[in-house]
Amino acid sequence: MVKVVMFFLILILTIGAYAQEFKYPYNPLTERDPLRPLIDEEGNILIKEKKEGSSFVLQGIIYSPQGSVAIINNELLxxxxxxxxxxxxxxxxxxxxxxxxxGKEYFLKWEG
Incomplete structure (x- = not known):
């Protein structure tokens, strides 16, 4: 029994020594906070952040003949x-x- 406990103790310590931290690629300026909910309890969309500056980030398009939606700078439009x-x-x-x-038109191209 002691040998089994010692084996698992050494195994756990060895695995812990070789474990390395993985850094996930995340840019808080262009991506939403993954821990914030997308909707509230009533179903209302909570993403209303507005970015300052002249650059826009087209994050997604839901294209439909009945009515399309675009997500630009975390805003549903x-x-x-x-x-x-x-x-x-x-x-x-x-x-x-x-x-x-x-009167001037600008085109945001979808890069996804």
Missing amino acids: HEGDALMGQFKVKKIESNGVVLEKE
Whole structure:
């Protein structure tokens, strides 16, 4: 019995000595906090963070003829919605999003 206990004790210590820390690639500026819930108890979407600056990150597109949705800078947007109070989501396509500001159009290409 003592030999079995000693064997497992040595085995556990040996495994612990060889274990290494793995650093997961995570960028808090472009990715949401994985520990924050996406919706509340009533089903309302909680991701409402707005990024400062002129760069937008297109994180995803749900394309459908009945109504498409784009996720830009952690914000869920439909066609016609305002982005950061300056840009309007003019059109959501399967390969990107057309934004409009002061009559000029900008295309955010989906890189996924």
